[in-house]
Amino acid sequence: MIGALTRLGVTPLLTDNEEELRRADKVIFPGVGEASTTMEYLRAHGLDRIIKDLKQPVLGICLGQQLMCSHSEEGDADCLGIFDVPVLKFQPQKHQDKVPHMGWNTIETTGDGIFKGFSKPEFVYFVHSFYVPVCQWTAARTEYILPFTASLHKDNFYATQFHPEKSGPTGERILKNFLDI
Amino acid sequence: MLAKRIIPCLDIRDGRTVKGTNFVNLRDAGDPVELGRLYSEQGADELVFLDITASFEGRKTFTELVERIAANISIPFTVGGGIHELKDVERLLSAGADKVSVNSAAIKNPDLINQIALNFGSQVCVAAIDAKQMPEGWRCFLNGGRVPTDRMLFEWAHEAEDRGAGEILFTSMDHDGVKQGFANDALRKLSDELTIPIIASGGAGAKEHFRDTFIEGHADAALAASVFHFGEIPIPELKQYLCGLNIPIRI
Incomplete structure (x- = not known):
């Protein structure tokens, strides 16, 4: 993540400090990990309240997106509730439905926000076992086992299930769009 | 649609790529970052960097290399070689690797897979x-195929999955280097019995071999080294060919 942002010419600051988070121009909330233990960590550090209150553009990535939702089936965790939609575990329908959903898949986007300039399906890189269903805040969708949310947007909150920092030139366009908001 | 992945593999010794290449447009073909970036631009879906250095100093060099790769390359990459314990995994992930592959160390100490999955998630653990x-x-072999073990492929692959491996990277030593195609019968059995992705390795010599391993071998990804390094199969050409056969491929 830091490498990807540095390549785009910005100097990211890695922090869990409230003042620094509030002062930041943009906040990125990445994450690889498990939902319930990460939520415990956020609560223990008061970050659950801080993240919800942020007024600048915020981008949640992967677990970051899932934690912005209301509840996750991973560890039966209550999450931040920025998006009032649950996070569910993939239920394979046939043997070829391997979980985790790992690799490059295409997304169809709204064409605005962090997807400004996107007019056709593009490949991005996913690694996850839990998903957000399609809902009113879905900004990009993809399909694996079933159609689901690849990206969410509401007010100043943006989120992606996939990893833009690992998605080659397409991912760089998405990160650049976020930095330009 | 989820795409089948094409993965070039680079062998690294003392921070440099081992096998020669004939890429004329590279400033420094021995620099894994240069080569990795070229593959990424050509459309590689992931990269694997295997450290074949034995020395302690070499390991430090490799970690520094992983930091440079992470800073310069915008697709996922796996690192392997010289991983004996959780500390090694932590060091490489902190340096910026997306996944680690464990081979001999996991056969000698299968609990290593559980520890990696528990601490960092199954998605980072590739059982090679x-x-x-x-x-x-x-039969499974250790140390690059020199030492036979008492483990058999299918039972060990099942155990690795049960312990939390996120992917299996299966190299057929009978097919490796022969360039006559991948071990598709064994691959299909692995892919059909396990519920995690299978990466085919060993045997790539022609574009048709990739087609066969995806269609007949049911592989989720295919890894190769020399056919890419020596430009025998350019990645863009390979991907166009597979795409033309309606195999899901990222172009």
């Missing part, structure tokens, strides 16, 4: 298995 077909079946 080198096996050879013997009269009694597919």
